[in-house]
Amino acid sequence: MFKKIVIFGVGLIGGSVSLALKKLPHPPHITGVGRSDHSLQEALGLGLIDTAETNIANALTDADLVLIAAPVAQTPAILRTIQPHLSANTIITDAGSTKSDVMSYAKAELGSQFNQFVGGHPIAGAEKSGPSAAMADLYIGKNVILTPDAATDADAVKRVAALWQACGAVVSNMSPQAHDRVFAAVSHLPHLLAFALVEDLAKRDNAELLFKFAASGFRDFTRIAGSHPEMWRDIALANKQALLEELNTYQQAVSEMTVLLENNDDAGLFALFEHASRARNEWAKSKTNKT
Amino acid sequence: MFKKIVIFGVGLIGGSVSLALKKLPHPPHITGVGRSDHSLQEALGLGLIDTAETNIANALTDADLVLIAAPVAQTPAILRTIQPHLSANTIITDAGSTKSDVMSYAKAELGSQFNQFVGGHPIAGAEKSGPSAAMADLYIGKNVILTPDAATDADAVKRVAALWQACGAVVSNMSPQAHDRVFAAVSHLPHLLAFALVEDLAKRDNAELLFKFAASGFRDFTRIAGSHPEMWRDIALANKQALLEELNTYQQAVSEMTVLLENNDDAGLFALFEHASRARNEWAKSKTNKT
Known part of the structure; x- marks a missing residue:
């Protein structure tokens, strides 16, 4: 040592x-x-x-x-x-x-x-x-x-x-490159998405009303939006290329989900939510007592 | 009673x-x-x-x-x-x-x-x-x-x-309409965004590697993606119009953030993260022991 x-x-x-x-x-x-x-x-x-x-x-x-x-x-x-x-x-x-x-x-x-x-x-x-x-x-x-x-x-x-x-x-x-691609996806992207959501609501005229009725789902989703702004500015800029790719991929995923909703595609929405929910709950089980 | x-x-x-x-x-x-x-x-x-x-x-x-x-x-x-x-x-x-x-x-x-x-x-x-x-x-x-x-x-x-x-x-x-607009923003939108993120990662070839290194930030951000798929399909379809507006507004917010990153706008990113982080932490303080 x-x-x-x-x-x-x-x-x-x-x-x-x-x-x-x-x-x-x-x-x-x-x-x-x-x-x-x-x-x-x-x-x-x-x-x-x-x-x-x-x-x-x-x-x-x-x-x-x-x-x-x-x-x-x-x-x-x-x-x-x-x-x-x-x-x-x-x-x-x-x-x-x-x-x-x-x-x-x-x-x-x-x-x-x-x-x-x-x-x-x-x-x-x-x-x-x-x-x-x-x-x-x-x-x-x-x-x-x-x-x-x-x-x-x-x-x-x-x-x-x-x-x-x-x-x-x-x-x-x-490798440094593999590391940065993995963390752009599982960490840097969610942080930026959480910052964007809070900012989207906070700058509205009715922000006070919205925040009054925001509850535990909002609390957990946005916890990482309470993170250190300087640190996250630095991370975003340092991992710019991988993060831009992730933001682009995510916006495409949200657009595809939006099309399902526009088309009243109940089977498509159910399949997406069901698959995501299963993946998320299996992940949580695998991580019990680890994170 | x-x-x-x-x-x-x-x-x-x-x-x-x-x-x-x-x-x-x-x-x-x-x-x-x-x-x-x-x-x-x-x-x-x-x-x-x-x-x-x-x-x-x-x-x-x-x-x-x-x-x-x-x-x-x-x-x-x-x-x-x-x-x-x-x-x-x-x-x-x-x-x-x-x-x-x-x-x-x-x-x-x-x-x-x-x-x-x-x-x-x-x-x-x-x-x-x-x-x-x-x-x-x-x-x-x-x-x-x-x-x-x-x-x-x-x-x-x-x-x-x-x-x-x-x-x-x-x-x-x-009013029912005001209710639906508020909850599209503070609840239904974050749920759909969390489902979309998990699904975006879960369907990739390297999903196993990504999930291995996903940690507490991912855990909290995606907790609501573990929610009941049938219930959320019904909510999304029932509040379709307000939710489509929220998805559109959010995508614009993410696009604006992406432009800041593309332009290496460190001051702009810092201002966004700092404002969001302050709003989120003030909200959490106001809600202590309430949610």
Whole structure:
């Protein structure tokens, strides 16, 4: 395991890694680096980090792992900042929700040390963010995807996998491109659709009346529309191509459903709803106690 | 309060009314009528009804309230069946999710007794259905909307309101048309969008991989896609015009969001997500402990 870990961005994601590792018999020393002194002091106060550091050279001294858990748009700048201070033994990983862009950033910024970078994506989250949202059990039973390149050091991949397994996660490997296509479909698309629905209603003259009678179905459908706007702007732009394809495919699916309704096609609507409902309930059964 | 209530369709909605009323000091006698003998026997076994009846004349003898809580497509047939047996003192109400259609059915089938019919819609539900899903506290704090016509007997409206209040609900009145427009937006549209998303993914060649990595955001967004297909086919067709308008408006909203993404309009995407996220979180705060 690692002896000194430097976390950039001690919020829900980074802070939860820290809390999980602190339960190990020999926890690593954890240094937090962040944009906001307020967040760092909060993370220190909550015991998420052992040291708060603003000097990058000091932070990276003897670090054997750097975890970048800041909003993904900051990743290139962070990589650029740390590159001059990286030893040959420091592994770098991230927790960003998009991976093709991050792998390109790492290749561009880390140069000959690109082989020390392991792209990662923990499939865990909550609508809350910030240090106070961190939980030691956030990753238990959750999927973490690593996206190594042909150049990536195999030992580095194994050690990052071991880190996440120590947090209770189940680790899979995938290419960055395959990762981004999968998450455009199952995560990024639903987020954008939920934002669009809430905005569609919120900007109407009768929004107050509509929201008064919105109930549990609306609540669950729109929960992810309460997510962090900056993070989702960054994800949408970072995974633009795959997401545009998904938006296009989805709008076609909605148009086909709309035609069934226009034609009073009761058998067609029933078949669509019945198939979707069966697929959704089978999925939920397969995931019981897993998500 | 009522002395004898006849419930058509003793599932989640009708069964939960029954369980709530059974907590009153002087609960009414409750007779269940249903399509399926199996459901009726199950309802009897669970104590949801006092009597199971297949003979409509017997069921309606001395009934002072008939509650139609069957799938909404059955409402005209039920009204036709009960009409010959209605006394001048029997109030008829329903629990359907659409109201313009139900009010028209009632006008057509009940003739001179249309004034005894009070359209109603309890805003409560769950993805489970059937007698075993019934809960005594389902309606506590929930909205129930009544949609009286100019012809509707005012005392009947008051008595149906009192019934729902006895179940713990908050009762509002609205025109059938206004009701259907509101629920097309806040309920029927999200249901259709969730069905469409699950179906869009479920029919792909890599559905298994996609579902493996779908997590909590997908789970909540698609919970309502696990809903009863027959019920949602009926709702969609019954509220066709309002729903087609909503689908059209939503597709425009998604297209506008897509243009922001195509143009890399980071400020535009941020503004949309930020506004939606604020509206959604304020809504959730206003609803705490209410939904």
